[in-house]
Amino acid sequence: MPARSDLANAIRALSMDAVQRANSGHPGAPMGMADIAEVLWNDFLQHNPANPQWPNRDRFVLSNGHGSMLIYSLLHLTGYDLPMAQLQNFRQLHSLTPGHPEYGYAPGVETTTGPLGQGLSNAVGMALAERVLGAQFNRPGHEVITHHTYVFVGDGCLMEGISHEACSLAGTLGLGKLIAFYDDNGISIDGEVDGWFTDDTPARFRAYGWQVLSGVDGHDPAAVRTAIEEARAEQVKPTLICCKTVIGKGAPNKQGSESCHGAPLGTDEVSAARQALGWRHEPFVIPEDIYGGWDARPAGAVREQAWEQAMADYSEAFPELAAELRRRLAGELPAEFATQAQAWVEQCQAEGQSIASRKASQNSLNSLGPLLPELLGGSADLAGSNLTLWSGARGVTREDASGNYVYYGVREFGMSAIMNGIALHGGLVPYGATFLMFMEYARNAVRMAALMKLRTIFVYTHDSIGLGEDGPTHQPVEQLTALRATPNLHTWRPCDTVESAVSWKAALERSHGPTALVFSRQSLAHQERTPDQVAAIARGAYILRDCEQHPELILLATGSELQLAVEAAQRLAAAGKQVRVVSMPCAELFMEQEAAYREQVLPSDVLARVAVEAGHTDYWYKFVGLDGRVIGMTTFGESAPAADLMQHFGFTVEHVLAVAEEVLLEE
Numbered sequence: 001m002p003a004r005s006d007l008a009n010a011i012r013a014l015s016m017d018a019v020q021r022a023n024s025g026h027p028g029a030p031m032g033m034a035d036i037a038e039v040l041w042n043d044f045l046q047h048n049p050a051n052p053q054w055p056n057r058d059r060f061v062l063s064n065g066h067g068s069m070l071i072y073s074l075l076h077l078t079g080y081d082l083p084m085a086q087l088q089n090f091r092q093l094h095s096l097t098p099g100h101p102e103y104g105y106a107p108g109v110e111t112t113t114g115p116l117g118q119g120l121s122n123a124v125g126m127a128l129a130e131r132v133l134g135a136q137f138n139r140p141g142h143e144v145i146t147h148h149t150y151v152f153v154g155d156g157c158l159m160e161g162i163s164h165e166a167c168s169l170a171g172t173l174g175l176g177k178l179i180a181f182y183d184d185n186g187i188s189i190d191g192e193v194d195g196w197f198t199d200d201t202p203a204r205f206r207a208y209g210w211q212v213l214s215g216v217d218g219h220d221p222a223a224v225r226t227a228i229e230e231a232r233a234e235q236v237k238p239t240l241i242c243c244k245t246v247i248g249k250g251a252p253n254k255q256g257s258e259s260c261h262g263a264p265l266g267t268d269e270v271s272a273a274r275q276a277l278g279w280r281h282e283p284f285v286i287p288e289d290i291y292g293g294w295d296a297r298p299a300g301a302v303r304e305q306a307w308e309q310a311m312a313d314y315s316e317a318f319p320e321l322a323a324e325l326r327r328r329l330a331g332e333l334p335a336e337f338a339t340q341a342q343a344w345v346e347q348c349q350a351e352g353q354s355i356a357s358r359k360a361s362q363n364s365l366n367s368l369g370p371l372l373p374e375l376l377g378g379s380a381d382l383a384g385s386n387l388t389l390w391s392g393a394r395g396v397t398r399e400d401a402s403g404n405y406v407y408y409g410v411r412e413f414g415m416s417a418i419m420n421g422i423a424l425h426g427g428l429v430p431y432g433a434t435f436l437m438f439m440e441y442a443r444n445a446v447r448m449a450a451l452m453k454l455r456t457i458f459v460y461t462h463d464s465i466g467l468g469e470d471g472p473t474h475q476p477v478e479q480l481t482a483l484r485a486t487p488n489l490h491t492w493r494p495c496d497t498v499e500s501a502v503s504w505k506a507a508l509e510r511s512h513g514p515t516a517l518v519f520s521r522q523s524l525a526h527q528e529r530t531p532d533q534v535a536a537i538a539r540g541a542y543i544l545r546d547c548e549q550h551p552e553l554i555l556l557a558t559g560s561e562l563q564l565a566v567e568a569a570q571r572l573a574a575a576g577k578q579v580r581v582v583s584m585p586c587a588e589l590f591m592e593q594e595a596a597y598r599e600q601v602l603p604s605d606v607l608a609r610v611a612v613e614a615g616h617t618d619y620w621y622k623f624v625g626l627d628g629r630v631i632g633m634t635t636f637g638e639s640a641p642a643a644d645l646m647q648h649f650g651f652t653v654e655h656v657l658a659v660a661e662e663v664l665l666e667e
Contacts, residue, residue, distance in 0.1 A: 002293040004221045007042065008034040009277045010077060010290050012250050015069035016273060017283040018090035018097070020264045025091060025099065028247040028260040029067030032218070033152060033183050036243055039224040040181075041074055041296070044232070046147055048300030049079035052107040055329045055426065056307045058147045059110050059126045063119030064154035064183065065100040066262065072097045075108045077286070077294035082106050088284055103424070103452040111424050112452050115444050117160030118417045120180065123151035124166040125421020125430075127178035127238070128396075128406070132376060133427045135402035137325050142314045144307070144325070148177045148232065155193050158182065158201060162445075165414025170238045171209030174398035178238035179231045183218070185247040191258045202242060211237040218243030236398075250277045328374045328427045331455070331511055337371050341505040344368065348497040349534050352526040357519040357559070358387045358461040360500035365390035368504060376422060378406035378432040379459075380415050385521075386433035386461045412438045416445035416458065423454040429508065433459035435467075436476040436518055443482070449514040450488040456514040457507045463493065464614035465649060466522045466560055471639030480615040483516050484587055492586045493518040493613075495562035496526050499585045502537040506586070518559070522642055525563040527583070540589030541601055545569050545581035552578045553664055554602060556623055557612040558585055561631075561651060565612050568656040577664065580606075587623070608663045614651055627666075629659050 011034040019025035046058040062071045069090065075082045082096060086106070089095035096106045100114035110126070113119035127149040134145040157163055170178055182201065186193055202214040211234045217223045224243070231239035248260030251273040265273065274280070281287060315322035327334070344367045353360070369375055369390045376396075379388045394403035408415040412434045419430040439446065439460055449456040465475045483491040490513065492503035500519065507515035527544060536542035541556075545566055553572070557565040562583055569579040582601055584590060590598065602609075602623065609628035611620035617632035624630060631650055638645060646652065 002289050004035070004038055006290060007293050008038040009250070009279050010286055010294070011037060011070060011073040012277060013274070013279050013281070014073040014076070014087055014284070014286075016251070016265050016270050018069050018072070018087050020267065020270050021088060021283070022091040023264055025069060025264065026066040026262050027069070027251075027265055028187070029064055029154065029183060030070035030073065031249050031251065031255075031260070032185050032245040032247045033067065033070055034249070035219045035221060036152075036181055036224050036245070037070060037074055039221050040150060040228060041078060042294070043225060044228055045150070046303055047296065048304045049108070049297050050301060051304060052080065054304050054307070056145065056147050059123065059149040059425070061110055061113065061119045061123040061126070061149070061151040062101055063113055063123065063151050063157045064116065065113030065119060068097070068099060068101050071101055071109065072106060075106055077291065078296040080106070080108045082108070084284055111421065112448060115448065116154070116156040117162040118445060118448060120151055120153050120157050121162050121166035121414055121417035122421035122424060123149050123178060123180070124170045124175065125418035126425045127170065127175040128173065128418065129422045129425035129428050130177060131173070131175055131401045132396060135400065137321055139318060142310070142317060144310055144314050148179060151178070151180045152183060153180055154183045155185075155188050155197055158199070159197055162413045162417060165411035166418055167205065167210070168208050169409065169411060169414060169418070172398065173396065173401070174209075174236045175238045176235045179228070180238070180240045182240055182242045183245055184242050185245045187247045187256070187258050187261060189258060189261055202240070205240045209237060211239040212242065213239065214242040216241055216243045218245035219249065252276045324373070325427070331426060333509065334371055338509065340371055341368055341508070345498060345501045345505060345534060348501045349529060351497070353497050354523055354526045355497060356521055356523050357494050357496070357500045358521060360494070360497040361459065361504065361517065361519050362387035362390060363497065364501045364504040368508065369393070372429065372508065373404070374427065374429045376404055376406065376428040376430045378408050378415060378419075378430070380408050380412045380432065380434040380438070381410045382434055383407070385435070386459060388431070388433045388459060406432075408432060412441040413445055416442035417448070419456050420445060420449050420452070420454055423449070423456045424452070429455055429457070431457035431459055433461065435462040435474060436460035436479050437462070437474050439479050439483070446483070446489070446514070446516070447486060450486045453488050453513045455511055458514065458516045459519070460516060461519045462521045463518045463559060464520070465633070465637040465645045466520060466614060466642045468642035468645060469639055472636040475637035476615070477633045477636055478616045480518065480613070481619040484619055488513045489516060490514075490586055490588050491516040491518060493558040494585045495557070495559055495583055496524050498527070498529065498534065499537055499583070503585060506538060506589070520560050522560060524560055527562070527566070537585065539593050539597065540586040540591070541582055541584035543580060543601055544583040547573065547578040547580055549578045551580035551603070551606050552667070553608040553610070553660055554580045554582055554606055555610050555612065555656070555660065556582045556584055556620070558583070559613065561612040561614055564651060564653050564656050567653045568660060571653070571657060572660060579660075584623070608667045610656065610660050610663055612651070612656055614649070629663055631656060631659055
């Protein structure tokens with residue numbers, strides 16, 4: 001068996017060689033954390049390289065994702081389907097080894113990391129998912145969900161504010177199977193961190209309710225092993241292992257300095273490092289005995305087979321629970337969900353309630369929630385305003401994690417990144433809510449959900465100046481545009497109870513991409529529809545009110561402004577005008593429809609178009625054209641009652657009529 005130092009040096013060699021060949025990258029962190037990774041992956045990590053999706057695997061997250069060659073080296077060496085050619089193609093177009101770990105590229109990468117602190121927050125979500133699923137499904141003598149979540153973090157991750165949000169909640173909830181390794185090397189891009197990061201990190205995490213193991217020599221395998229054993233023995237508190245390391249360990253002239261953080265070592269320093277490490281092999285050459293020392297496939301197969309036997313025993317003892325667990329881990333909705341959800345949509349149309357869409361959202365949760373035990377809801381301290389609590393909601397607590405609702409506290413960014421970790425883990429469908437304005441705090445986590453195409457549902461209420469007296473700090477203007485401009489994200493802004501029900505159904509059924517559901521504080525008028533129109537809502541946009549002849553004017557609207565368009569169209573029709581009203585609750589989904597349907601709804605020969613939405617105007621020119629008009633916001637809001645604000649900013653039937661008549665005159 002090769003010495004531990006030789007196994008760790010394989011990581012160092014691959015990392016410095018790949019960065020050197022790419023002439024780009026971060027060799028310092030992989031070289032500094034190689035000894036910690038070797039002990040964790042060879043002595044503790046429960047995984048099977050032949051099946052990266054094995055449900056009960058330990059999760060490993062490299063939160064300091066700039067050190068991506070660490071995880072690529074580990075995956076290659078332990079036997080994942082990541083051949084040497086991919087390491088040699090590091091940071092190149094179409095390789096499986098991009099500059100930062102990207103979910104869905106190399107097998108075994110659990111999440112996309114790079115924006116510092118979010119990997120750590122994703123790991124909190126993964127550990128929370130393990131805790132909740134274990135509480136819901138494990139039975140005495142049948143522990144079928146029982147794995148750890150390990151995360152490597154650097155100084156940058158801990159400087160980011162999101163680390164406070166996520167780690168504070170992890171301590172409160174008692175996520176004892178979360179173990180974080182702090183790469184305490186004292187160096188960031190600008191140099192020695194003593195000039196800008198002097199926090200007492202161990203004291204900080206103890207205050208969160210974590211177990212902290214400080215002063216661990218990150219280059220002493222025995223010390224690292226002892227620390228991991230102690231961390232695993234703690235069942236309630238998450239653990240932070242503070243590892244003192246030397247960045248770029250093994251590069252004799254650059255180790256310990258920022259010069260090896262984010263740039264290749266250079267050919268001379270790579271040669272010197274080989275000499276210092278005693279690594280006599282050519283670039284990208286790994287001896288067979290080193291491969292043998294790393295190969296995790298035999299042990300991984302045994303672990304997975306043992307788990308499958310445990311699942312077989314579990315199935316015999318609890319057949320219904322086992323079938324439910326398998327379904328949820330596969331990401332499949334209950335067989336009857338689509339039919340029952342559609343029945344709920346039709347019930348909403350028949351009842352015809354005129355209520356706030358946030359209340360319509362809660363009604364949908366009350367109807368659909370009992371069908372979906374995999375739902376794990378939450379709110380950033382706004383449950384009574386977001387209306388995300390439903391009749392079957394039960395809080396997840398430190399003492400009892402079997403519930404289905406997380407009280408995230410005032411942690412919008414942390415909540416969103418934790419939700420992403422829950423979605424990545426599998427077995428649960430997370431939704432979480434805040435005011436639309438405070439999407440801004442969470443913006444990058446929403447982007448990461450879209451980048452990874454996760455089944456994460458972001459609920460945003462108080463969707464416009466219509467929230468009134470709280471004023472411009474709370475009134476969203478540009479947020480809808482930002483959401484709609486995000487690739488892979490579907491943003492719904494429904495106009496009534498029916499569109500709200502359809503939006504929830506669509507979000508829950510969408511397995512490869514996140515959804516933003518945007519709801520009003522104020523009541524919205526019910527819209528009459530035919531069955532065909534109800535069905536067409538699911539296409540993102542549809543003709544809500546039409547005219548007898550080919551339209552000469554099209555009014556487009558969403559949410560609370562849809563009723564303005566309807567009333568304006570009625571008055572124009574009474575004056576003999578041919579006016580069509582198009583409701584567009586989800587523009588991105590509409591753009592995914594076939595060209596013939598889009599042309600049917602928005603005929604290209606009808607140039608007279610007016611869009612109405614209490615959000616920023618710019619987005620809508622893609623639908624009305626440069627010659628069309630948009631009634632929207634180009635400034636921030638004001639503090640006043642909602643009705644006064646709507647009047648002040650021109651969201652009235654009279655203003656819609658005036659603009660429509662101007663457009664018709666120009667044609």
